[in-house]
Amino acid sequence: MAPAAQPSSPPDPLAPATLGPVNLRNRVIKAATFEAATPNALVTARLVDYHTAVGRGGAAMTTVAYLAVAPEGRTERRQIYWRPEALPGLRRLTAAVHATGAKVSAQIGHAGPVANPRSNRLPSLAPSRRFNPLAMGIDRAATHADIQRIVDAHGRAAAYARDSGFDAVEVHLGHTYLAGSFLSPRINRRRDEFGGPLANRADFPRRILAAVRESAGRDVAVIAKMNMTDGVRGGFDLDDSIPFARMLQADGHLDALELTGGSSLLNPMYLFRGDVPLSAMADTQRPLLRLGMKAFGRALFRHYPYEPLYFRDLALRFRRELTLPLILLGGITDLDGMRTAMNDGFEFVAMARALLREPGLINQIRRDRTTRSLCTHCNLCVASIYTGTHCPFDTEGTTALTNAGTLPLPG
Numbered sequence: 353m354a355p356a357a358q359p360s361s362p363p364d365p366l367a368p369a370t371l372g373p374v375n376l377r378n379r380v381i382k383a384a385t386f387e388a389a390t391p392n393a394l395v396t397a398r399l400v401d402y403h404t405a406v407g408r409g410g411a412a413m414t415t416v417a418y419l420a421v422a423p424e425g426r427t428e429r430r431q432i433y434w435r436p437e438a439l440p441g442l443r444r445l446t447a448a449v450h451a452t453g454a455k456v457s458a459q460i461g462h463a464g465p466v467a468n469p470r471s472n473r474l475p476s477l478a479p480s481r482r483f484n485p486l487a488m489g490i491d492r493a494a495t496h497a498d499i500q501r502i503v504d505a506h507g508r509a510a511a512y513a514r515d516s517g518f519d520a521v522e523v524h525l526g527h528t529y530l531a532g533s534f535l536s537p538r539i540n541r542r543r544d545e546f547g548g549p550l551a552n553r554a555d556f557p558r559r560i561l562a563a564v565r566e567s568a569g570r571d572v573a574v575i576a577k578m579n580m581t582d583g584v585r586g587g588f589d590l591d592d593s594i595p596f597a598r599m600l601q602a603d604g605h606l607d608a609l610e611l612t613g614g615s616s617l618l619n620p621m622y623l624f625r626g627d628v629p630l631s632a633m634a635d636t637q638r639p640l641l642r643l644g645m646k647a648f649g650r651a652l653f654r655h656y657p658y659e660p661l662y663f664r665d666l667a668l669r670f671r672r673e674l675t676l677p678l679i680l681l682g683g684i685t686d687l688d689g690m691r692t693a694m695n696d697g698f699e700f701v702a703m704a705r706a707l708l709r710e711p712g713l714i715n716q717i718r719r720d721r722t723t724r725s726l727c728t729h730c731n732l733c734v735a736s737i738y739t740g741t742h743c744p745f746d747t748e749g750t751t752a753l754t755n756a757g758t759l760p761l762p763g
Contacts (some may be wrong), residue, residue, distance in 0.1 A: 354565060355558055359570065362553065362691070362694040362695045362697075363368075363694055364694075365379045365380065365615075365687070365691060365693070365694055365701065366378045366379070366380075366687075366714075366718055367379075367497070367691035369412070369699070369700070371413075371457075371520065371573050371575075371590070371607055371608055371677070371699075371700065372520075372573035372574070372608070373570060373571050373572070373573060373608025374413075374455055374519045374520060374571075374572075374573045374607075374608075375411035376413055376455060376690070377410075377412050377453060377454070378409075378410070378412045378705060378714065379412065379413075379690070379694070379699065379700045379701060380411050380412050380690065380700075380701055380702075380714050381411065381412060381413045381414075381415065381457070381679060381700055381701070381702045381703070382403075382406045382411045382413065382414040382415055382703060382704070382707050382716075383610075383681050383701070383702035383703060383704040384415040384416070384417030384418065384459040384522065384524075384577070384704075385417060385704045385705075385708065385741060386417050386418050386427075386456075386741060387399055387417065387739060387740075387741050388403055388430070388740050388741045389431055389741070390431060390432050391430050392430070392732075393429065393430055393431060393432050393433060393438070393639065394432065394437070394438055394441050394649030394697045395432070395438070395441025395442055395444065395445050396441075398740070399416075399445065400444065400445050400448050400633065402741075403445060403448075403449050403456065404448050404449055404451075404452055404713050405454030405712075406454065406707055407451075407453065408452045408711070408712070408713055409707070409710070409711040409712035409713060409714055410712065410713075410714030410715035410717075410718060411703070411707065412454060412455060412519065412715050413455040413456060413457055413519065414449060414454055414455075414456055414457070415456075415457040415458075415459050415522055415598045416442075416456060416457065416458050416459060417459040418431055418459055418461065418463075418517075418524070419431075419432050419433070419434060419459060419460050419461075419509065419513075420432070420433040420434070420460075420461065420462060420463065420508050421433070421434055421459050421461065421462050421464055421502065421504050421505035421509045422501070422502060423472065423474055424467060424469070424472055424474035424475060424476065424477065425461070425462030425463050425464070425467060425477075425490065425502070425505075426463060426467060426471075426472055427463045427467055427469045428464055428467075428468045428471040428472065429468075429472045429473070430471075430486055434460070434505070434508065434509040435672075436512075438689055438696050439512060439515070439516055441488060442494075442512075442513075442516040442517075442518075443516050443517055446516055446517030446518055446519075448574060448634040450517070453572060454522075455468060455520065455575075456517075456518055456519055456590055457496060457518060457519065457520035457521065457522050458509075458513040458516075458518040458520070458521050458522065459522040459523075459524055459577070460506060460509045460510065460513065460523055460524065460564075461523060461524030461525075461529050461530070461531065462476050462477070462502050462505070462506075462529060462530040462531070463476075463529050463530065464476070464478055464479075464491075464494075464528075464529050464530025464531075464532075464616075465477070465482060465484065465491050465528065465530070465533050465539065465617055466479040466527070466528065466529050466616045466617060469484065469489060469491075470488075470489075473605065475491075475492045476489075476491045477491060477492055477493075477494045477498060477530060478491035478492070478493060478496060478530070478533055478541055478548075479493065479530075479533055479534045479536075479540035479541070479542055479546065479547065480493050480538065480539065480540060480541040480547075481493045481610075482539070485536055488697075492682060493542070494530070498734050499546065499556055499559075502530065502560070503556070503559045503560055503563050504563065505562060506523065506560045506563050506564050507563035507566060507567040508567070509521075510563070510564040510565075510567040510568040510572070510574075511567040511568075513568070513572065513573075514567070514568055514569050514572050514649060518572065519572065519573065519574070520573035520574070520575055520607075521564060521568055521572055521573070521574055522571060522575040522576070522577055522610065523560060523561060523564055523574070523575070523576045523577070524575050524577050525557050525560075525577060525578040525579075525624065526577050526578050526579040526612045526613075526642065527612070527615060527616040527620075527623070527705040528579075528582060528615040528616055528617045528618065529616070530586075531556060531557040531560055532557075532578070532579055532582075532588065533617075534546060534553050534554075534556045534557060535550075535553050535554060535557065535579075535588045535592065535593075535596065536553075536582055536587045536588045536615075537553070537586060537587070537588070537592075538582070538585075538586040538587045538588075538618075539586065539617070540553050540586075542621065546632065548591050550595060550596065554596050554599055555591075558599065558603060559574075560602070560603055560702070561574070561576060561600065561603065561605040561606065562603065564605070565605035565606075573607040573608070574605060574606055574607050574763075575606065575607060575608045575609070575610055575679070576600060577610040577612055578596070578600075578604055578610070578611065579593060579612055579613050579614070579615075580593050580611050580612070580613050580663070580666045580667065580670065581593060581613050581617060581622075581666065582613070582614065582615040582618065582619065582620075582622075583613055583614050583622030584615055584619050587615060587618065588680070590666070590669065593670075594669060594673055597609060597670055597673070597674055598673065598674070601675070601676045601701070602674070602676055605678060607677065608676070608677040608678065608679055608699065608700065609670075609674070609676050609677070609678055609679065610678075610679040610681065610702060611663060611666070611667045611680065611681070611683075612663070612676060612681060613663060613666065613681065619654060620653065621653050621654050621655065621656060622654070622656060623682075623734045624656075624705075625656045625658040625659070625662050625682070625683065625729065627659065634641075635683060658683065658729040659682045659683060660683045660684075660685065660689055661680075661682065661684060661689055661692060662679065662681070662682045662683040662719075663680065663682030663683070664680065664683075664692070664693075664696070667680050667682075667698070668696060671696060671698065677699040677700070678698050678699060678700075679696075679698070679699070679700040679701065679702050680693045680696075680698040680700070680701050680702070681701065681702035681703070681704070683705040684701045684702070684703055684706075685703070685724070685725035685727060685744050686717065686723065686724050686725060687717050687721050687722075687723070689701070705727050705729065706725040706727045708727075708728050708741070708742065708746065709712065709725060709727040709745060709746055710725065710726055710727075710746065713725060719726035726745070728745075752757075
């Protein structure tokens with residue numbers, strides 16, 4: 353594959369752009385960050401407020417996370433999963449975001465071995481039978497029937513998203529959720545046609561994307577979020593991820609590819625560079641898990657110092673290999689970072705923590721292009737994911753959260 357042709361003049365990241373069939377007011381996407389705002393696995397006013405704040409704040413598109421394609425595919429039981437009773441709330445959400453002038457994307461997927469079966473009260477799935485520390489039990493190896501069921505469920509979710517008013521569907525292939533765990537040679541120990549060589553391990557996620565593309569229709573953009581590396585020895589890494597990205601480009605089902613990294617199972621902080629608020633994270637858990645996290649958490653929650661554009665060097669290797677539009681995330685907090693991404697040939701940028709800290713950051717940057725984010729990369733927002741995801745230093749957001757009440761912890 354020839355390297356992507358670089359534009360003679362890089363685009364202005366704050367100017368209008370097109371992502372597949374979708375017209376965006378700029379090139380900044382709010383990345384998916386689990387909101388912890390759905391205590392009954394249904395849309396709430398707080399979830400709507402969370403995304404309309406980003407829309408009013410100037411981002412081109414906000415991403416609703418995480419919408420599971422099957423009940424056992426939730427990481428815990430309070431997450432929304434696609435079913436008819438969830439659709440009226442999702443339609444209200446998309447209409448509210450559209451009223452701000454922004455577009456809205458639905459992140460869909462199956463948590464697989466990242467799911468908490470104790471909370472979901474359903475068996476968890478993995479490519480191969482394995483120990484699940486969340487439930488102190490065993491993940492069941494996905495059968496051929498499970499694989500087909502989950503492929504079909506992704507297609508059905510894409511149709512639901514289309515009919516609910518979403519402008520885009522983002523398929524979660526990363527962080528060793530189910531599709532990503534099939535890609536990982538460390539987790540996928542199967543001896544059938546879904547295990548072994550990359551072509552076999554890639555078959556399941558490729559089937560998912562084909563089903564999503566078929567169901568999404570012509571007016572909905574399809575994005576995949578995939579790991580460049582799991583950040584663990586023996587996991588999914590560049591030797592596999594670059595060829596896999598070439599496969600996805602050749603398949604022709606995607607309008608853009610979002611590049612990420614880290615394993616929610618084995619190395620979660622690879623994605624969240626900066627401080628590791630271990631005590632704050634442990635305090636949100638039940639007593640036994642809290643004790644274990646405080647005793648052994650440093651081994652799992654490794655520290656990676658923050659630096660701007662921290663995924664850039666890895667992502668440039670994909671940019672050189674692909675013509676597919678790419679979304680760069682990781683340490684993009686100001687206009688300089690956005691411009692660097694555009695100069696590198698990336699078509700879009702994704703922001704998460706900076707927009708948690710300041711939902712109106714893009715409008716601020718538009719008014720004053722020297723604006724710098726107030727985010728300090730303390731990662732206390734990560735510690736809040738089971739009690740209502742927020743930045744504790746965003747006074748307006750914290751007050752709203754307090755008034756709404758916190759969510760109960762997963763069982």
